[in-house]
Amino acid sequence: MTPSTMVTHQEVVFYVNGKRVADNNINPEWTLLYYLRNKLRLCGTKLGCAEGGCGACTVMISKYDHETKKVVHLSANACLTPVCAVHGQAVTTVEGIGSTKRGLHAVQQRIAAAHGSQCGFCTPGIVMSMYSLLRSCSTGGSGHKPSMKDMEIAFQGNLCRCTGYRPIIEGFRTLTEEWEQCGSRLPALNGTTSNGCGNDLANGCCKSNGQANVNGCCKTNGAVNGCCNGGQMAPGDVEILFDSSSFKPYDSSQEPIFPPELQLSPVLDQQYLLVKGPRVSWYRPTTLEQLLLLKRNHPQARIIVGNTEVGVEVKFKNCVYPVLINPTQVKELLVIEDTEGGIKFGSSVTLNQIDTVLKSKIDSLPEHKTRVFKAIVEMLHWFAGKQIRNVAAVGGNIMTGSPISDLNPIFIAANCKLELVSKDGGCRTVTMNGSFFTSYRKNIVKPDEILLSITIPCSHEMMHFKAYKQARRRDDDIAVVNAAFNITFEKPANAHYPVVQKATIAYGGMAPTTVEASSTAQVFIGKTWGPHLVEDVCNALVEELPLSPDAPGGMIAYRRSLTLSLFYKFYVDVYGKLYGKDKMLSEREKSAAQGLKNLHPQSSQYFQVVPPDQPKMDPVGRTIPHLSAYKQATGEAVYCDDIPHYEHELYLSLVLSTKAHAKLIKVDASPALAVDGVHGFISASDIDPKRNNFGPIVHDEEIFVSSTVTSTGQVIGAIVAVDQPTAQRAAKMVKVEYQDLSPIIVTIQDAVAKESFHKGTQRTLKNGDVDGAMKSSVHVIEGDVHMGGQEHFYLETNSAIAIPREDGCELEVICSTQHPTEVQKLIAEATGMPANRIVCRVKRIGGGFGGKESRGALLALPVAIAALKFNRPVRCMLDRDEDMVATGGRHPFYGKYKVGFTKEGKMLACDVQFYNNAGNSLDLSASVMERAMFHCQNAYKIPNIRCKAAACKTNLPSNTAFRGFGGPQGMFFAESMITDMGAFMNVDPAKIREMNLYQEGDKTHYNQVLEHCTLKRCWSECMERSAYEQRRKELNDFNRQHRWRKRGLSIIPTMFGIAFTAKFLNQTGALVMVYTDGSVLVTHGGIEMGQGLHTKMVQVASRVLGIPESKIYISETATDKVPNTSATAASSGSDLNGMAVMYACETIKERIKPYIDANPKGKWEDWVSAAYFDRVSLSATGFYRTPGIGYNWETNSGDPFNYFTFGAACSEVEIDCLTGDHQVLRTDIVMDLGESLNPAIDIGQVEGAFIQGYGLYTLEELTYSPTGILYSRGPGAYKLPGFADIPAQFNVSLLRGAKNPRAVYSSKAVGEPPLFLASSVFFAIKDAIKYARSEVGLKGPFRLDSPATSARIRMACQDEFTKKIIVNEDVTPWNIVP
């Protein structure tokens, strides 16, 4: 029998949200996500990365197991799931569980009401992760509620760039077991978590543990601020952040039933599927015989189970595999059976199934038998996210043979047995050892063979087994280095202690394959376990696991030192187990073996409540949820790419430069143009050369490169085709020939050496007599530090649709921009159309953070030009890798400083020199640099300052605005300087900080007088709330008791100037229209990007007009409603637009007043109607420009800022000195936001900015090749903070009684200011490293560049292990720091 003679089925049948889909025209290359969005038009499921790394595409897949007769519900990434793979299964998307019209699901209600949705782009994916968890718990047999731990695991694969995660956790906490047990359903009080208490429920809340009546409450558990009885609440503070009492209980019996067709009949499961597409065929055999035959006939075929390896290869490495075989119906590959010495798993068994089975074995078998199982279970916790583990199989991990596979080191160290089988060769069993992998991703399995199963052995009494993984981020990250150790002891008859009889060690991340360190293993043999062994083993590892200085992956010294560190952890662990009380290691030394664990988050939020006499209808100051939150939670909220396709619409795909500096020799689009469905190629020849330039200030970039590329990611041209797959495939076929040019300038150092600066950006800002003050200073110290850039990673990538109207005489552009006016203007300039024929519209964007202020134009322009050329609507949404490579990010900075100070630490003078890496065009780099200069003293009075700066011109994609706009970089240098002063003087830097804080009436170095300066209040309150002094003492004790784990503490203030530093940008307008039914439509110049701007604007309009928010609507931002607006940026959205909306509403109110006076008992509708019949205009514009600002660089006079937002944060961290891992134990923030327009939104901004800043200062690292090519192009390689990274205790408090006379209703801007507070984590880490260094006698200042990655932390700690590693620095490394 051959497959060709069998009955095969081409039709793919599955259910989506209860509806049957049967399609016999499916292309096997389509993912489920593509099918949902493009064929079924279910756009709630989002595309964030296409590589399984962000969770935006999460759906629930349910299948019926006809053997166990159970329905299994799993969360999965639709972006990696081939649509063919869901044959016979049921898919549930966010639309399927609830809607604002049909009613919200409990999960949707909670995330929205708890303020867990800001831009909303991540929300459907997060909703579906939680929903899948609830469903899997309720059908998992016991019908239990999920625990906090279950929730932690469920969200490992989801990212959110806006919220900082805390509100999402708080909202969903109400669905957990712990919530149920803890009194539940009480509304959350101000100053408490939503559970009614600042304590971690898992640890026992005062409501449940009875402490409330005994000693006040859970304060004893550490919830100092967040406690319901903590004494922090002011009288009258009975206000809620969200009201959990209104939540309907989750009732699993109300869930839709599983499709009966799939349950009643196994027919679909038993079908032999053969789906043929134009390039790829999908086979789903049902027997082993069929599978082996297929593999013999197609030895190059890929076997697809989870598609989590192959899916990424196909999408990002342009691999085409003509034959795909899906073996998930072949029962031999699904076996799970006990064997004599272990457990056998079929190769298609998923990682989560393995986890479940091994956990039950660990529970049921004696401990000594399960040590390998335990190592696997522990490893699986850190392996990808749950969505991946739900579908990815063990066979895929083994067969891919990635050098950083997490399981292969364990399988090798445990000598697992593999069964390989082929049609002609039959079955053979091999042992997994060092010779299984032959080279990079190659192994000994023959092309016609398949992997049938793996047998994992039980351990025994004398065997010690452990595995370790070190990654940059603990959850859902690939390993930097991993290792597994297997040591068997024997006790010779006459020996006192056991000796090593056998050793097997395997490492990942140290070579092109997983390696067995067999020479090192020999060193153990016959030896007792003791310090002598450590030295010998370390020396052997250094010898056996070298890495060339230019090895792929970089971090050479770190990776090599990890091989020793991980061994030492194992050594200490075994030591404790082997000798017990007999030969105790000191507690200090034992700290080597203890890793950092995720802790259940605790939190508290304090804010000022509205006065009791404020009318109920007046929403200003109240915690109103984001007005789109409910639509975002149901997937109904429409983003640019969710807009239904227009008739005759075309798709555009960019051809981007792949060289950093080169001449274009030839661009040949002919292979692409030959592809069926391609309509054309556009490039520089399609545009008048005089119009081919653009830029926000200086037009120094080309829309399409005409002759020379100066960075990767520049637009050379674009393919326009019938649909996305065709356009993207064809764009990759455009051949570009380059001639390399030199130099390629990547780093700031290179640029400085070559004096490559953008014209006019070399500036000096000087105040006082710096040289004189330096001379009279008791101490003068110098230092330098580098701060890395940051990728915006808004969850929605840049997208645009251009629709020609009136036969190309008008153009409508819908795009994801923060600056519609600029898009309109640039398109007008590029096309020669007057601006009045171009409308740019934005409904909402899925995050911006500055990245969509100016850079979005590089996509909107080609899309607009293509639409006019073809006279058809054209659309494009960038893929994540394209977005990352083309649009730039936050500027890396390098700075040198010199500071003079008194013996007490009072700063007298400071001399700083900054350089930023601006990339290949100017963009906004000069303004970014100016803000860094304004903020170079952060919050400190330094009487004499000289700040010099220059923007470096390099061959990187142009860097741009990013939340804080140079401020976080400038302030970072000030804080690094003070930290060095502390180290130099051997005093706590907090003392120096406090001593130098600005006070009311002080003048800054740009001569602005500080008014309403609440800096000291924020500082003192933060000191007090964080119990700084007491915790410093506790921390000293901890650090004395632990050699290998150290804690650090830091408190950092911030002072952020509010206004665009370019004066003309501080203006905006609003249009308010009242309709005769009384409904009000507001439009203003700001963009809703998650920050709740529209919600706040409705609150303002509601107060002025005196009507409920429900009567007011904001639909979109559009250039034909409000013209000539500035970007929604510089934190000024609410300040500017709030005033404009207020003025417009006041005009209307003024016009309606006579009718109110005439009928005081009437309703709004009556007055509006009366005014209408009286022929009164019911629409009005408002215009606002910030008064009293304007700075003159020549004279160093005039105020650049309208006012300042102040704050302070205290963070405590713990680091693992051996691995560089860290954990934030607690953060306390106090922020002056004036009289907040909406405390829930503002607290969300504070938390979100803090976590984004936390990423900036600790995790997020862009890696570039020495030739300027970006390696980190997606969430796999570029790590944002995840759910597990938030501070274990996270307390946010808004300063009370701090009015701000300079903004709408006394509020303050919030978007950017809190971001810098996350540097408190960086400086706490530096503090912890200081303690580690003092263990080996290192004292005084040391340089720590940002971000404080695990590699930097580890290498800064320095000890006997790092000393052994010497790296040749003369060799050009794999990556460099720009």
Ligand SMILES: Cc1cc2nc3c(=O)[nH]c(=O)nc-3n(C[C@H](O)[C@H](O)[C@H](O)COP(=O)(O)OP(=O)(O)OC[C@H]3O[C@@H](n4cnc5c(N)ncnc54)[C@H](O)[C@@H]3O)c2cc1C
């Ligand atoms: C976001 C993300 C995070 C990840 N994180 C981690 C991580 O933390 N640690 C880690 O180690 N890996 C990680 N991976 C890699 C991947 O998930 C694992 O390797 C997974 O086990 C692959 O299984 P799969 O079923 O999806 O493989 P597939 O993609 O379906 O197949 C992979 C390969 O294995 C071959 N193959 C599969 N089964 C057989 C068989 N029976 N016989 C012969 N060949 C076979 C296929 O031909 C194919 O070449 C991650 C991947 C993603 C996308």
Ligand code: FES
């Ligand atoms: S889009 Fe699927 S995980 Fe990011």
Ligand code: FES
């Ligand atoms: S709300 Fe999560 S990414 Fe914006």
